Amino acid sequence: MVPQAEGGVVVITGASSGVGRACAEAFAARGWHVVLAARRAEELNEVARRCRRRGAGRALPVPTEVTDAAAVDRLAQEAVDAFGRIDVWINNAAVAAFGALDEIPADVCRKVIDTDVMGYVYGARAALTAMRRQGSGTLINVSSVVGVAPVPYNAPYALAKAAVRSLGTSLRQELWLEGHRDVHVCTMLPATMDTPFFESAANYSGRKVIPMAPVYTPERAARKALRLVRSPRREAYVGPAAAFLALQTKLTPRLMEKGLAYQMNRAHLSRTESAPDTVGSVPHPLPGGAVRGGWAGGRRTAGRRLATAAVLTGAAYAAFRVAGGRAPLSAATQGSRRHRVRRCGRNGAW
Template identity: 65%
Template sequence: MRTRNNVVVITGASSGVGRACAQRFAARGWTVVLAGRRAAELEELARRCRRRRRARALAVPTDVTDPTAVDELARRALAEYGRIDMWVNSAAVAAFGPLESVPPAVVRGVLDTGVLGYVHGARAALAAMRAQGSGTLVNISSAVGAAPVPYNSAYVMAKSAVRALGGSLRQELRLSGHRDIHVCTVLPATLDTPFFGNAANYSGRAVRPLSPVYTPERAARRIVRLARTPRREVYVGPAARALAVLSALVPATTERFLARQMDRHHLSRTVAAPDTRGNVFDPPAGAARHGGWHGRRRTALRRLTTAVLLTTLVLTAGRALRPPGGAAGRMPAAAGRRRCATRRRRGPWSAG
């Protein structure tokens, strides 16, 4: 697939991963169509993108929870540039706290953005791609879509649904014979974005990212590569893959581990926080790719945590593959004694 002068639509482009993706696509000569709730920030980002190799950029303020607005986003992209080669669903909001503490309207708001927003984007993108015969839809899920965590249940549900959506859409496209239309799901580990500072919070405790923390640029690089080499699912950061494998192999152990990590490290035990709806209904002021969580100390913690996860994975896999009764080739002592007694009774040349 050629990449220069192709057209990509990015939702949630105002900040975080969406913003990082926009700048990386523009640096490679892509035409970028930027969608988000903050018009001023989108226009500022569009100006930045146009300075990258004279890339074309169009800002379209869009609330992804409104299907009519998302259809209009696709119509604007097609009217302006004639095609949509890639569509990146990146918008997301979250609400921290025990489920019973989070107001039902906030839970619904998280699901409206994180599930229905992706459904609206997928419908608009696939309609355009079916008409032109090719294209790639990228849905950004999360490592928690494979390994759930507590105190963020609405977001976990949304990201699990996004992963399931990808599987369903791939099957539909195969059955309809559209082999040149791809659906890719991206599962990042914790990323250094404004996500944590902007989230709704009803836990009573300040939210901190759970190590290891990776940069949004790392996710953007992974997403841009999907334009040339589409894949079903890709992980961002070794920790994301390790958690997914551990959750599949030893789900109960992984749940206990993540529960402790979330309670001890993700929510502060010393810093209180007032209840807030965050950016679930209203976008925050300002725009940035980073949240200020990535640095030397966190890089060291990231590497240490990844090493621990990988070691746990190897040890767990070793225990799962070990034959019952001990190491391979070793006969349990009781069975060995019974066999020797049988041989003595039958004689050395007896059959069986």
């Protein structure tokens, strides 16, 4: 566990729900000053109240649109004005859009990239400016395992998360060349998290989005963030499934590419429940501010292990089918778009 750090200051984007809110409460419980950023002022105020009850030194809510560079700079300035420094900055705000790339509206794709890439770029610029000046600090960029092992029908998000991983590498190189040995950049790559993320995502697939098991609690990601502050690492996976998928993608990229496509089509997009097209929270925030999404992320460890075994076995089986040529993946799915139109229809009827 990370010891209480009196006067430590952490800035968290996307702090109104999910992993961001879990991180805020975890740092607050250890006596940190927390600066909370998200688009929803009402939810931020509630998170600030919860952080104060948990023992935060101070909790400062700052409504922020991370796609606005000037707004992110103001966020950093408010943190420095209030506390004199920024010890940790967690780039976490993210949105997603599910569906075939040519069926997701171009403006929705652009907003996902702006939030999930440029929001991190603006956050990194603001955070590292302060950290270089003070000579120390830790920037944590929350990427995703899909940044290493991409899946179909979520291309803008997968693209963004791969970019976030590359951003971390470039920033570490720059800091090393400049001699900033006490300024750290860490990339956190979670597996599926039990957050409101899936319900609030834009969806143009015609099918209900279901988190692909195993599903881990956002508190697990918060504990990982705390450990990264204590012992910075280049990259850290959250959940055994994330580490496994990354390793297998590196070792057998072709088989895992097709295996994950098979699993996505069978387990991540419902085969029995349709869904209307929705822009979700991509352009504007939705009401609510829960830590969890109700996807059974709080299951017992044994249950999560069984779920991990199931999804990994499924991916391996899919890869085996592809490799063996017994049932080529293309024949099994024949393209999700035709599968969706045939089974689901554009009007959502089955």
